[in-house]
Amino acid sequence: MMKRVLSVFLTIIILMSACKKDTQPEAEDPASGKISFNFHHYCDGQELIFDQRIYTNEAGNEYMVNEIQYFISDVKLVRDDGSYYRIHSWKEIHYVDTDIPETMVWQVYDDIPATQSWNETNSDGHYSGISFTFGISEEKNQSLMFVDPPESLMFWPEYLGGGYHYMKLNGKWLNTNDLEVPFDFHLGIGQIYHPNSGEITGFIQNYFTIDVQAPSFILFDGQEISISLVMHVDRWFKDPHTYDHNEWGGDIMQTQAAMKLGCENGHDVFEVLGVGLK
């Protein structure tokens, strides 16, 4: 009896597995590739030379740059028709520090939508620009979200709005007394001060979007490409505003007017140097 039950059971199993299933074509993995960003820093059109007072800005300040640290976030690869792919990388906020060479290369974690065709513009894989938030948006700029250095060292004091510096651009300039003195061109959340009491009554989110025109590029399936992004340091101090260190002094974290000028000048600070195969 047991043998018969077992035989019937096994037969059912075999028949079930032998039934031809409705076959559907296996879905193909979408075409994807990888990108990395290489960060460069220029001044007056050439590779930035640190620690030497060889530059003069539009205001006539002779200055040097000692170090630069900044965040970019919400990076989008933009297509001709305005559609985009937003990098969802788990490290989507990238920190750049000119004292830490490893930060100059950002290997994006995502599988970036790619193409298998030359001809299909406005589709995955065909990109014509890059857009990102310089700094960190209000939604994301939360205190203590970075606890490890070096990112944690960018914290912006709670009293002044909290979160993190968007940028520290530190250097020195020759002031009107012919003394070489430091400037800390720091951008972050601004404050509104009561005109009488001097108390802080509100905060201003100074982060902004930068649209960087790039040569159109195609990311093919399985490809790895490298995008060289350059910050033109001199452009922080001009266009549309001439930024004068003698006017604003060595520290601006509590001077919204200065930070506003800097942020408005930032619209063309970045440029794509080139896109190439890795």
Next chain:
Amino acid sequence: MELGTFMISRIKYGLIAAVFLALFSCKQEDDPVPIPAGATPYIIEVPFGFPQKMNIPANNPMTVEGVELGRYLFYDGRLSGRTHPDSLMSCATCHRQERAFECGIDHPQFTDGRPHGLAGQETPHVMLPLINLVWNGNGYLWNGWVSNDNSVESMRRLEDIVWMTVVDPHEIAGDTSRTKALIASIPGYREMFKAAFGSETVTMERINMAVAQFVRTLISANSKFDRYMRGEEQLSASELNGFVLFTTEEGADCFHCHGGFGNPLFTTNLFYNNGKDTVFPGLDDRFAITGDPMDQGAYKATTLRNIELTGPYMHDGRYPTLEDVIEFYAHGLLWSPYIDPLMHHIANGGTQLTPTEKTDLIAFIRTLRDEDFLTNPAFGPPASLPE
């Protein structure tokens, strides 16, 4: 000064390191090693806001037994390799828990907080406190000399500072072979080594490792300011005003180098020329390590935790009191081409704080004192030492 104490020390350490490498050729690898059989992993609970990333070498995992052995060795004057009462010297001889594991200006043995070694030579620098070193990834000592960048492999880790202390003529002025032999001769220690390392064999490297494990447990994270950060306690009006001064550029702007709410280590562990001098011999500063001209006169920004107890201040102990330090930053900054770019107050000669503001700033800095850290028995001396 012709050569400078630091250069002489460097040359001596280099020779000693070469001998050390030759003698102890089964040198540690960087490969991870498992916890010794029977030992209990020591888990560090990361306090609120503190870094998750810790500087614990893979080849010296922390264990309860290793930490305990390290505590005993830390406090045992026989680390000197000698038994005569006048020749005993341990880490704790200078690194006192009640002074945040620094010497302190009121050390009963060392005048004005300037230690000297068993041979009577004064140490060339004042000490740095042993606080939260498990989160220091930027080199040890005032110029970061002991770091992964050191060309000498045996001078890169916290572990290496132990044997260096044993042989340093300004400190224990001893001999690692003698230290090892003496510790190995004590049955009680052999048992502790067995528990910590799975073997009774005492080596200088295991002594290094155990002491380093203990030092990594020295965590200060329960000061009044920590409790304020956690919402458990309020600061006084003076302390709050001091906090604002500490954390604003138009105030004292301490935070860029010395941390704050977003960096509760209260140090960046980086190196700065903070405007103390105009002439830089370049023999013991950060420039002596990196060769970068902009590092002239730069030294490590110490943690401000428990700072009220760890005078005298600066790398050479030139300021006996906190008030002296605050006055220096207020009115005494000295310009040089190498002053750090974060020292923007140099344009005015200093922060120009008023007397009231200086009082408030010091009041805030005092909130970084952590009584738990200063009295925790887990960090203190054992009831008795092994025989």
